Amino acid sequence: MSDLLKFVENEVQIAALLFLALVYAVRLIWIFRFRSRKERTFAAGSEAGGVGYSLLNVAMPWAMESTRKRPGFYTQFVVFHLGVVAAITATFIIPYAPGVFRIRAVVIVFQAIMAAAFLAGLLRLVRRLTNPVLRMVSSADDFFSLTLMILFFAAGVLAVPNAYEKAEWPLILFFGLTAFFLVYVPFSKICHYLYYPFTRFYLGRSMGHRGAFPRGRKVGTQVSGPVKEDRA
Amino acid sequence: MKRAKRGPSGVVDAPLDTRTQARAKEDRLPSLEDGHLRTYEPGDNVQRFLALLGQRITRSLAVSMTACVHCGLCAESCHYFLARPDDPTMTPVWKADQIRKIFKKHIDWTGRVAPWWVKAGSLRDDEDLNRLKNIVFGTCSACRRCTYNCPMGVDTGLLVRFTRGLLTELGIVPEGVFNVSRDQWETGNQMAVIEQDYLETLEWMRDELRTELGRASVDIPVDMPDCDVLYTINPREIKFDPRSIAHAAKVFHAAGESWTMPKWGWDQTNFGLFSGDDKLGGYVARNVYEAAERLKVKKIVISECGHGYRSTRWEGYNWADYDQKLPTESVVVTLKRYLEEGRLAVDPARNPEAVTFHDSCNIARSGDLVEEPREVLRRVCADFREMFPNRRENFCCTGGGGLLSMAEYRPLRLEVAKIKAEQLRATGAKFVCTMCHNCVDGLNDVIKHYKLPMRVVQVLELVSNALVVPASTK
Numbered sequence: 040m041s042d043l044l045k046f047v048e049n050e051v052q053i054a055a056l057l058f059l060a061l062v063y064a065v066r067l068i069w070i071f072r073f074r075s076r077k078e079r080t081f082a083a084g085s086e087a088g089g090v091g092y093s094l095l096n097v098a099m100p101w102a103m104e105s106t107r108k109r110p111g112f113y114t115q116f117v118v119f120h121l122g123v124v125a126a127i128t129a130t131f132i133i134p135y136a137p138g139v140f141r142i143r144a145v146v147i148v149f150q151a152i153m154a155a156a157f158l159a160g161l162l163r164l165v166r167r168l169t170n171p172v173l174r175m176v177s178s179a180d181d182f183f184s185l186t187l188m189i190l191f192f193a194a195g196v197l198a199v200p201n202a203y204e205k206a207e208w209p210l211i212l213f214f215g216l217t218a219f220f221l222v223y224v225p226f227s228k229i230c231h232y233l234y235y236p237f238t239r240f241y242l243g244r245s246m247g248h249r250g251a252f253p254r255g256r257k258v259g260t261q262v263s264g265p266v267k268e269d270r271a
Numbered sequence: 272m273k274r275a276k277r278g279p280s281g282v283v284d285a286p287l288d289t290r291t292q293a294r295a296k297e298d299r300l301p302s303l304e305d306g307h308l309r310t311y312e313p314g315d316n317v318q319r320f321l322a323l324l325g326q327r328i329t330r331s332l333a334v335s336m337t338a339c340v341h342c343g344l345c346a347e348s349c350h351y352f353l354a355r356p357d358d359p360t361m362t363p364v365w366k367a368d369q370i371r372k373i374f375k376k377h378i379d380w381t382g383r384v385a386p387w388w389v390k391a392g393s394l395r396d397d398e399d400l401n402r403l404k405n406i407v408f409g410t411c412s413a414c415r416r417c418t419y420n421c422p423m424g425v426d427t428g429l430l431v432r433f434t435r436g437l438l439t440e441l442g443i444v445p446e447g448v449f450n451v452s453r454d455q456w457e458t459g460n461q462m463a464v465i466e467q468d469y470l471e472t473l474e475w476m477r478d479e480l481r482t483e484l485g486r487a488s489v490d491i492p493v494d495m496p497d498c499d500v501l502y503t504i505n506p507r508e509i510k511f512d513p514r515s516i517a518h519a520a521k522v523f524h525a526a527g528e529s530w531t532m533p534k535w536g537w538d539q540t541n542f543g544l545f546s547g548d549d550k551l552g553g554y555v556a557r558n559v560y561e562a563a564e565r566l567k568v569k570k571i572v573i574s575e576c577g578h579g580y581r582s583t584r585w586e587g588y589n590w591a592d593y594d595q596k597l598p599t600e601s602v603v604v605t606l607k608r609y610l611e612e613g614r615l616a617v618d619p620a621r622n623p624e625a626v627t628f629h630d631s632c633n634i635a636r637s638g639d640l641v642e643e644p645r646e647v648l649r650r651v652c653a654d655f656r657e658m659f660p661n662r663r664e665n666f667c668c669t670g671g672g673g674l675l676s677m678a679e680y681r682p683l684r685l686e687v688a689k690i691k692a693e694q695l696r697a698t699g700a701k702f703v704c705t706m707c708h709n710c711v712d713g714l715n716d717v718i719k720h721y722k723l724p725m726r727v728v729q730v731l732e733l734v735s736n737a738l739v740v741p742a743s744t745k
Contacts, residue, residue, distance in 0.1 A: 069380075073330035079588040080595045083639040093424060104664055105344040105420035112344070116422075173343045175359040176368055178390035180381075181341050226381050228389075231423065234338035238424035241331035249585060250639035254663060
């Protein structure tokens, strides 16, 4: 392994990770500087239940009409984000637990996930380019971030065999992209995962308090059916 | 101000009409003199808007500003976009982006550093503010259907209300919003009903009810202390639908309830919800809460009104910074309890026609009541049937968000109402029941415009029809 690859896999990643953590810390401070309102009403439901339901919403495609009616889109979402998890995991396995990728089956699973995510990313890019609504609302960052992710998945597929003795460039490309991501992500739409717990928490707390979340909640006492009674 | 430039869709380009505001200034109305209500003043409104944006934004709104990933899944949850599928400006994401881009440019660091990269943008002049007014007041009923369909949990409904509030503070509002806000500030109710009219209408309904039931002891008490229930209503009931008060009185009488209506603080509706003005919202809600305290009642009961229920039960306590002390419930919950407790005898055969139920957005999506009205309707109707989608996925009556008071947006409102019309038609019902006076008017507009063979009713009317009043109570 060359010194360049060692440097890219280790020092560069650690520096980029520290930068990411620093910017995220600043971002969190920024979020908490906005004031929060006190709730003054009696609760009709459980705030904790609402928050839990809201946070787990991502794993309940049946809970929203928008995902229930679009199983294909939801599948793409799942595959794409599994690819993200696989790629990020690979950035730690390769330098710190290289033995894992000596197991061929593990390599194939990671490659399959990232290849599927690559295809899902391409479909997402096509959708963003062809759907008039998405084209109109999309920013340069939306396109750039998605394109980067697609490249990242492709680089990941090539990198996970960790065969630096044959060729180092797939690993240098993969870790170079990773370092770039770590620096760029806090400023891009990709950091939506940082906001997700907040939006979902506030929506869940409010709707849980009011008894609107979790959906499908039954009211306390049921009325069984019509009662015909003529006391007159 | 000059006529605003047409938006990308060219749908809504209403100019800012300030004639009523000018008259109000000439008349030196107390609401203006006291600084409660703002009028439009040409000048540096963009800077004032940006200052207000920075001062008023809360954490939950800030994260809704930043979290959108532009996935577009909200589009098909919006009846505006479903009715105009070729117009991207009808999507919730585009509408929210019109305020989001300002937030990004002036508050969020990414937009300040590289605005072109994240589509951040600013406002140039009052014409831009008027354009924003047309978007947030004219192309959204703030029904929150998109909120429920956003995978990220972005609350576009709240963003729209927040933006409305900033514009209201600058007097950049539809004329109807100014007028109704003025009335509610000046008279304590949004239809400017004077006390004499209020009391005379209650007496009239009391007399009608005495004749109907043949019993002189039936009453509609006003300002009676120490009752169990304080009943608050929508001014529309005084002005246009006083029978709904008689229905409530009949039910309370049959149930043997100890109840009263207040002389002041009887309006449970709240235009602050629609205008985004928390000060107005707090003032109106506080009137109700203080009436309840003054009369030492045990519970506040809210007549059938969607935004009134949301405002009085949920938002009002927070707007008014008033810790809730008394149970506050919809009259539909009261009805359900009476039925469960056997305090009312009903015969569903008295409502033989097919009835469907329209969920009010403010009650189902921003409140807690979904099954309660259905349980009552199943008891009092022989043929109750659902419309689809329903409950928290129901479509807005299209008159929500105060749109009924904004005449300039009526053509678009009725155009996009075709979604609601198709939903209603598919039920085959003769009656569409709703627990919201605003929805009554919204649905009546849809029914008339699309020539649907049905009539709008409310839960109390159906319960009153089905009520079997025992001789002992008569």
